[in-house]
Amino acid sequence: xxxxxxxxxxxxxxxxxxxxxxxxxxxxxxxxxxxxxxxxxxxxxxxxxxxxxxxxxxxxxxxxxxxxxxxxxxxxxxxxxxxxxxxxxxxxxxxxxxxxxxxxxxxxxxxxxxxxxxxxxxxxxxxxxxxxxxxxxxxxxxxxxxxxxxxxxxxxxxxxxxxxxxxxxxxxxxxxxxxxxxxxxxxxxxxxxxxxxxxxxxxxxxxxxxxxxxxxxxxxxxxxxxxxxxxxxxxxxxxxxxxxxxxxxxxxxxxxxxxxxxxxxxxxxxxxxxxxxxxxxxxxxxxxxxxxxxxxxxxxxxxxxxxxxxxxxxxxxxxxxxxxxxxxxxxxxxxxxxxxxxxxxxxxxxxxxxxxxxxxxxxxxxxxxxxxxxxxxxxxxxxxxxxxxxxxxxxxxxxxxxxxxxxxxxxxxxxxxxxxxxxxxxxxxxxxxxxxxxxxxxxxxxxxxxxxxxxxxxxxxxxxxxxxxxxxxxxx
Numbered sequence: 001x002x003x004x005x006x007x008x009x010x011x012x013x014x015x016x017x018x019x020x021x022x023x024x025x026x027x028x029x030x031x032x033x034x035x036x037x038x039x040x041x042x043x044x045x046x047x048x049x050x051x052x053x054x055x056x057x058x059x060x061x062x063x064x065x066x067x068x069x070x071x072x073x074x075x076x077x078x079x080x081x082x083x084x085x086x087x088x089x090x091x092x093x094x095x096x097x098x099x100x101x102x103x104x105x106x107x108x109x110x111x112x113x114x115x116x117x118x119x120x121x122x123x124x125x126x127x128x129x130x131x132x133x134x135x136x137x138x139x140x141x142x143x144x145x146x147x148x149x150x151x152x153x154x155x156x157x158x159x160x161x162x163x164x165x166x167x168x169x170x171x172x173x174x175x176x177x178x179x180x181x182x183x184x185x186x187x188x189x190x191x192x193x194x195x196x197x198x199x200x201x202x203x204x205x206x207x208x209x210x211x212x213x214x215x216x217x218x219x220x221x222x223x224x225x226x227x228x229x230x231x232x233x234x235x236x237x238x239x240x241x242x243x244x245x246x247x248x249x250x251x252x253x254x255x256x257x258x259x260x261x262x263x264x265x266x267x268x269x270x271x272x273x274x275x276x277x278x279x280x281x282x283x284x285x286x287x288x289x290x291x292x293x294x295x296x297x298x299x300x301x302x303x304x305x306x307x308x309x310x311x312x313x314x315x316x317x318x319x320x321x322x323x324x325x326x327x328x329x330x331x332x333x334x335x336x337x338x339x340x341x342x343x344x345x346x347x348x349x350x351x352x353x354x355x356x357x358x359x360x361x362x363x364x365x366x367x368x369x370x371x372x373x374x375x376x377x378x379x380x381x382x383x384x385x386x387x388x389x390x391x392x393x394x395x396x397x398x399x400x401x402x403x404x405x406x407x408x409x410x411x412x413x414x415x416x417x418x419x420x421x422x423x424x425x426x427x428x429x430x431x432x433x434x435x436x437x438x439x440x441x442x443x444x445x446x447x448x449x450x451x452x453x454x455x456x457x458x459x460x461x462x463x464x465x466x467x468x469x470x471x472x473x474x475x476x
Contacts, residue, residue, distance in 0.1 A: 020164070021213075023157045024172070028179055028214040031150035032221025034127065035183030038134075038142040039222065042324065045134035049320055052137075072137060072320065073312045077305030079136035083129050083362045084293060084301030091125030093117050095361040097141075098126060098148025100458035102177050102199055105151065107458065107471035110169050114155070116465055118173070123152040130363040137320035138308065139353035140364020143184040147199075148363075150180035154214065164206075171207030174200050178211050179218035181420075185231045185367075188219045190420035198413045198454060231424035232328050235335040236396040240429025263390035263398060264433050265440055268405045271377060272441030275370070275409020276448030278351060283449065283456040285359040290464060293361060304360045308353055315349030322364075323350055323372025327403070330375045331425070334395040340379040347376030366453075370407045378402035400430055405437040409445035412452035414438035 050056045052075060054068035063071060087094055093101070093116050101117040108114065130145045154176030158168045174195040182191025192215055196203050204211075223229075230237070241264075242257040292300040311319045318326075326346075333341050354369035378399030386393055400421060408417040418434035421427075446452075451459075462468045 027153040028217035032218035073309035077309040080305030081301035094125040097144025102151040103458040141368030143367040144365030146184040147180035150176035175214035183218040187423040194416040237426035260393040268437040268440035271405035272409040272444035276445030279453035280449035319349040319353035322368035327372040327375040342379035374403035374406035405441040408441040414442040
């Protein structure tokens, strides 16, 4: 009887309240503008870091010598400490990437405690603190905060108008999450898939219309200002592995060309293993650092900032920033040169800096650093793969498979990852190799890190806030 009354109420709400469309559309546009701002802030921050490193002039003067090493590293370490302190004192609820917070909000259902993870104050704090991180070269991405801000904006719609219960319970948060991912990378399909595969863990048919509309509007904002662009450019759109007897290839025979496919499971197992261990170590270390961040934010922030500075100095600055521009440059060079150009220590530096940034719980995502690490691994392993295991395979193809497999190993969302990879590159000929790589990598990573990194961090967040009892047991 109660279910029938709820269904009748939802039908009435959907049929009579046109304001639902208006208010959710406004929130979607706000999400798009927030994502666009993060894109610009990342660009401005990268330029600012180049100035501190002496690569570009500041007011007509270049920083040089030892100062070009000390100043950016010291500035980053100081900013890490300040962000940790400001976050803990004034912006509780902004911890971490933001995706675990959206998942935690879904876990506890509609209740007053959701304001501890979804509010205007939290969205403002997320924007301000991520801006500080992007301008100081800290190794963070912007997709997680885009998701968190989008979920905040969408969920707050329920504070202004009466909305259908299915939207208030799940739909608004899912829509904001999808819009955040989609607008951050101009990947609308991957955004929609992500909200179901990772955030919601199930397909919510009743919310589909709202999710699609929200995603389209948020993406539309970025496309309006930036054009219908590929995140990593379109230079490798023609990349592919041989798919048939008439497929062109460098080998003398079709069977010879097929050897390129051997690289797919080899890369998937290796990169999935590394990604799975990265996720597990982040989860374990976060449990250790969390109480210190609460009790001693100054000291803990200083230690983590110093760790980032040491990584940056030892890697000659390779660890700075989330890695988007570096990965894009590597893919471009792979197309133009066809030979690896990355330093051997690049993926280690990027992964290490991303690890420190994640366990600090400052606002910032792991998409960009993980993809950049995967790109670096592809560069390093290409000579072995092309020379001994899969002769004839191209460098761009190896990099894309590594990016997909490593990233899948970290987040264990295979459908989202292979979708986001071909949407970001336009390489539709790589769909099948990426699908197989993501499937194998997720299987390997799941044996190492279970539950997945986002799921585990969401549970840690609820535990830290004393809300674990509000979340139903897994499987309910």
